[in-house]
Structures are given as structure tokens and as C-alpha cells.
Amino acid sequence: MSTPPTRRRTASHEVSAALLRAAETVLDRDGSDGVTVRAVAEAAEVSPTSVYNRFRSKDGLTVALAVRTLARLGEIVDVPAGPEPRERLRQSCRNYRDFALRHPARYALIFGTGSPLEDQSSEAAESGRAVFTVLKGLIGDVAPELDDGELPEAAQTVWAALHGSVTIEQAGIGQTPDADATFEHMLDCLIQGVTAS
């Protein structure tokens, strides 16, 4: 009763953050299907009720994990301004690839089948749109001639190529010998395609 409200809110926030970190550990270890209220409670060494009180369900956990993952992805693709715009876009795309290859389960959660982003009204979809906005900004700097209708199309094309590229690489089914070189070639091609139209 004597604890100041701000301190109580901080403490509650910290508990949520700890549960989310535990959920992420479960996700990395067992994939999306493994992220259940029970498994997260076990990993966090709390009661299932504690997890349930904060995230309600497996779906609640999934959305919270997607928001967290997309926030992190948004940070790493938002390469600080400074380099020449094309080089900045390239670095952003390289960061995207690194993230996907380092965290395949998190990546599959946000962009694979059953992604919570499919529900356009979810908080996760909002986080997805924020990452897309970063990508649009980077491409807009590379191709300032694109109008408001063309820019989202160009960004969607770049995203599709990135997504296809990293999921092909994750599945180990690429048809070229050097994935690094192929990725750089793809970036050449995309930048040519985006700026030539």
C-alpha cells in the first residue's frame, strides 16, 4: 500500500519483460508451436497463472513476441543516416538477412504461415507496418522520383526478395554456390530495378 504507483508500474513492467524473455528462449528452442503458457511459466520459474494474467493465452504470447521481434528488426534495419543512400539501403538489407539467419524461429513467427500480422487490427500488424515504413524511407532516399503510389510497391518488391532470399537460404535450397555473393548480386538487381522504373 505504501509503494508509490510509479514504482509498482515499473515492477509489473519488469515482470512482463522477464516473462517475454523467457518466452523468447522457448521460441528459439522449440519454435512457435512450443510457446505455450505452461512452457513459458516453466522457463520463467513462475506459475502458469502469472503468465496467464499478463498474456491471456498462447495467442497473447505470440503477439507480444511478434511485437518484440518486429521492434528489434525495425531497429536494426533503420541504419543511421550518413552513408550514401544506396549503401545505407544495402546495409539495412544485410542486417535484415543477418537477423533472419541468426533467429530463424523468431523470423518464422513474424513472417511465416500463421503470422499474427495477418490480423490487420493486431498490435503485431502495427509493428509490421512500422518496419515497412522504415524500408519505404530507405528506398525513398534511393529513388526520390517514386511517387506515393510507387514507393510502397517498390518497398514490397524489395521485401519480397529479401524474404524469399532468406527463407531459401534457411531451407538450404539455393541454386548458387555462394550465398553471400548471391545476396549482394540481388541487392544490385533490386536497386537497379527500383531506380530504373
Added chain:
Amino acid sequence: MSTPPTRRRTASHEVSAALLRAAETVLDRDGSDGVTVRAVAEAAEVSPTSVYNRFRSKDGLTVALAVRTLARLGEIVDVPAGPEPRERLRQSCRNYRDFALRHPARYALIFGTGSPLEDQSSEAAESGRAVFTVLKGLIGDVAPELDDGELPEAAQTVWAALHGSVTIEQAGIGQTPDADATFEHMLDCLIQGVTAS
């Protein structure tokens, strides 16, 4: 004993084809995980032993289904010569997209996580290379200036974009309002990128 050998081979081939059709029905209904020797036997109304004798295991079924699926994909992307090369490539890409959207489980089997194509020595990987060869041929006609080193890179880029595009569409997470228009825009961008380098 009196049946001529050719006829016996045909009959055996027909049984295998019937089992494979049953396996495909199970795949379309239940996804890759559902394709078990038992489920296929049930669907084909034969004993599990009959399935086992021809395909050995779930893995054997998966490889056979992948070979069948890739053969079909290879046919539909191999648009007959005649149209202008760029239009031929575009039609091929549209056919690829249609196939993926119509048969999501088959598509995930060949190009999703756990794809049998990962094993480069498998018959499925050989079928995958055959489809890639078709794509290289189409792109080579559009961009005859590409040398033997550049052509596979260009084809891999086009494939990555196609794969990313259709899996984003399957997951329902695209960021543009009109998937048909976005796909056409992507084809513009890819052809520009492939020919401008």
C-alpha cells in the same frame, strides 16, 4: 506367369501412380506432416505394406511427392516459346504464383523448411535443378548479355522474389492493397534489374 514383362511393369507403375495421387490428396488435406505411410494407405484403400513396399517411409513419400510437384511446376513455368521473351518470362512467373497459391501444401513441401531439396543428392534436388534450368533459360532469352556466371545469379534473384512474394501472399501479410498489381510491379522491377546490370 504368362503376363508379358512390359505389361507387368505398366501395372506396377500404375499402382505407384495411384498411391502417389492418394499421397497428394493427403498432402493437400493435412500438410506435409500428415503424409505418413498409414495415412496414404488409408486414402488409397490398400495395406500399409503396399505403400511401404514402394516408398519405404514417410521420407520416401515426401521425395516422390516433391519430384511429382516439381515436374508439374516445371511444366507450367516452361511457357511455350512464341511470345516476346519478356512477356514469356512474365507469364511463367504468373504461372508460378498461381501454382503456389492454388497448392500451398505442395508448394511448402518443395520449398519450405525441411524441403527434401536440401539434400543435394536426392532425386528431388535434381527435379529442383531442372525447374531452375527452365527459369535460367527464360531469363537468358530476356537478357542475352548475361554471361554464364551472371545468369544463375539473376535467376536466383528472380526466384527469391517470386518465392518471397507468394509466401508473403500465402501468409496474408503483404503491405500493399492489390496483390495482383503488386506482383506485376515486381515483375517490372525484376526485369529492369536483370536487364540493366
